[in-house]
Amino acid sequence: MASPFADILELLQLAPDGDETAVAAVREHDLQLTKPPGSLGRMEDLVTFLARWQGKETPTLDNPMVAIFAANHGVTDQGVSAFPREVTAQMVANFTNGGAAISQICALHEINLRVFELALELPTGDITREAAMDDRMCAATIAYGMEAVEGKPDLLAIGEMGIGNTTVAAALYAALFGGTGADWVGRGTGVDDAGLTRKAEAVDAALAHHGDTLTDPLAILARLGGREIAAMLGAIIAARQQKIPVIVDGFVATSAAAIAQAVSPGAIDHCIFGHVSAEHAHQRALDAMGVRPLLNLDMRLGEGTGAALAAVLAKTALHLHNNMATFASAGVSNKG
Incomplete structure (x- = not known):
């Protein structure tokens, strides 16, 4: 019988390349703008990032979107959350009613916001005692996450909501990169010292319980992950196929990208990491993945806020690229 993950593995391993012709066109135009070459630093990189993965010599941000994936976790029975x-x-409900931080960021900066609920009434299995999901459920949830790009955004920022999910993400990182629960857990929504100890113990218990079944990245996701993480993985996969660049949020969202990279190292080349979370192990995870975040604002809210702020920078970078004067149009002498 074929693995439920067969199609997902194929998509991850056969991800389309970026468009280097589009990148060259952006760089050529950038050299004509009234500034020293490279003087806008990573703001310039954001424009080439958009061009490469949209496949457009003139990138667009007409339909940027933040997608939040929400799920619940059985491991909360272990007292791991405040x-x-x-x-x-x-x-x-707060997201959709406009009361959350992400709602306000998106409203202010004209970024679409979509929220995907993932069976909130049915938490995943308690990973200290059973699998979070069986393989078929995990594969189906990845497939559901692919629907996030249905509205054809030209930039996708992914975030999450799920009480207990920093514990789940810590377990994924430990399984992927090694170490103990204490190496990967943080205070999340604000647990006290006793709660932090319970989180570390829950991760260690989960690793011990699942042991030899943690054989590959997608098995790790099914045993230890969450529906929102599986769905974010699906969104990352679909975005690559549809030529949509992705901005990844913080500690939990990065774990979805880590699964993709563990399957195929180039599978997340179309992703940038919006910020490094104040959750201390996020930097450790980014280092293990060999990626550099765009922002460091000591944030740890989740819900896509860091990714959304990075999208604001991308909008600004593209506006500068499209609207700054050239040396010729401004009558400014260029380098000799």
């Missing part, structure tokens, strides 16, 4: 899991559904 908040009850009912808060996940309450915050989803």
